[in-house]
Amino acid sequence: GAVVSQHPSRVICKSGTSVKIECRSLDFQATTMFWYRQFPKQSLMLMATSNEGSKATYEQGVEKDKFLINHASLTLSTLTVTSAHPEDSSFYICSASLRAGGADTQYFGPGTRLTVL
């Protein structure tokens, strides 16, 4: 149980284009989903918290107009990188929160490798 998928797993795009990444909780409903970015040999950096039916909460320094997040249902959140540039190349990971036993545990997707040429 508690499986989270991401699509696509890898994407290469030209500078200036937009890229959409989907995150789905396959076997549970997630009121809250999270988007992270990981730079090489570094820890996960939280970008934003996504709640179903409401606006995402962005961490300090993350441009909300560049990284558009939509949480349309309890099983789907999308991250759109708009007008991508080479510096946006990174490994993007989503997670979905499952509440059990009074605690929230995040289950992560497999990640999406974005390369902007």
Add this chain to the structure above:
Amino acid sequence: DQQVKQNSPSLSVQEGRISILNCDYTNSMFDYFLWYKKYPAEGPTFLISISSIKDKNEDGRFTVFLNKSAKHLSLHIVPSQPGDSAVYFCAASEAGNTGKLIFGQGTTLQVKP
């Protein structure tokens, strides 16, 4: 301000022996702690967690210990297997903070055959 710290960037142990990964935190409001395992180019995999009302939680080969007075937790893996070689992240969350996790920097574990 690094609220969750993993001071050992790497650890190497022999197969069959115990692996001990350590994590320190500074925020006394953290009430839930988790350990994740991560392979390169993959998302983290949840391993084990512990609530602040407990001092130990065990699941198979994995045991997490929590010392609240020292603000320290550790993950014990016994016996260690080569497949355990990965990066291990500890994470903490604060009650009422939407489940937001604060991650440590990670420790790379290498288990030698």
